[in-house]
Amino acid sequence: MSAVSLKSLAVLALAGAAMLAGCKPAAAPAPQAAPAAPAEPTAQISRTARLQTFLVQRYGKNARLSVQWHGSWVDDGETRPMDWQVCAEQPVVSGGSWQQLLAVCGALSEGAHIDPGTIDFYVLRPKGDGFEVTSELTGERFGSGGQPGTASIVRAGSDFYGFRVEDGWFGQGFSLLSQSLILPGPNGLVASGSVRSHIDNDAQYECDNLGPGTDPDTAEDCRTRRFSIDFALRFDDSDRSARVWPLLIEETGTTCGGKQVRQEHRFTLDPKTWAYSFPESLRREGCE
Numbered sequence: 001m002s003a004v005s006l007k008s009l010a011v012l013a014l015a016g017a018a019m020l021a022g023c024k025p026a027a028a029p030a031p032q033a034a035p036a037a038p039a040e041p042t043a044q045i046s047r048t049a050r051l052q053t054f055l056v057q058r059y060g061k062n063a064r065l066s067v068q069w070h071g072s073w074v075d076d077g078e079t080r081p082m083d084w085q086v087c088a089e090q091p092v093v094s095g096g097s098w099q100q101l102l103a104v105c106g107a108l109s110e111g112a113h114i115d116p117g118t119i120d121f122y123v124l125r126p127k128g129d130g131f132e133v134t135s136e137l138t139g140e141r142f143g144s145g146g147q148p149g150t151a152s153i154v155r156a157g158s159d160f161y162g163f164r165v166e167d168g169w170f171g172q173g174f175s176l177l178s179q180s181l182i183l184p185g186p187n188g189l190v191a192s193g194s195v196r197s198h199i200d201n202d203a204q205y206e207c208d209n210l211g212p213g214t215d216p217d218t219a220e221d222c223r224t225r226r227f228s229i230d231f232a233l234r235f236d237d238s239d240r241s242a243r244v245w246p247l248l249i250e251e252t253g254t255t256c257g258g259k260q261v262r263q264e265h266r267f268t269l270d271p272k273t274w275a276y277s278f279p280e281s282l283r284r285e286g287c288e
Helices: 003-022 047-059 216-225
Strands: 069-075 078-094 097-108 117-127 130-142 150-157 160-171 174-185 188-200 228-235 247-254 260-267
Touching: 047 078, 047 097, 047 130, 069 097, 078 150, 078 160, 097 150, 097 160, 130 174, 130 188, 150 174, 150 228, 160 188
Parallel strands: none
Antiparallel strands: 069 078, 078 097, 097 117, 117 130, 150 160, 160 174, 174 188, 188 228, 228 247, 247 260
């Protein structure tokens, strides 16, 4: 190999070394921090848990949503032993939010025949982990024999809900059942009126049990004295968008003299008294 070639190789070697010395490798990128774990979603309190909490706050630690519990009731200054239970509850939509309707029934543990029971009514709305009271009507007396009757939730308008209570009295051959409405008014829950739901005197005149030797006139007289009439209550929802629906009561059955009755009664809620003007004929005890 010639001297020139050796010189050229030396120059190339020196140039390569200089290039290697001046070209440092790029630093490796710093590892990225792991993404933060998503925050735990806020625990949702169930409606039943809210109800249970409310019951304990109002009725004590023994209160239960699904079973009866023993407690007490202060009636005209006298503390009386009571058996309590939730007798109606339902969530409803009102405007742009929802509410919880609740009825708690109390039966006297040792009630006499003339003693009524009691029902507490509530409209609740969610707040925090529980409910707060929007309106209430408590200590209302219904029924006999210490029993308050039954309660249910009714829809009386487009987003207008309340309570219906049916209770009764039985004695001296008569059955007298009534139905009462508890509705939300401008200033809270209101007892809006009461009418009969059924009346009869079947136990007083057991005409079907008269012997074969009974005088025909006696049997006929027995039958003409009997009556059995139902008063079915419903709301006319033909205009679904109406704030308050008209109330209809259909009267059907057999009145004295064996006469068949079928008549419909229509009522509107008075915006001043927040009550229905029911006639005495729909609160009667006899056939007429």
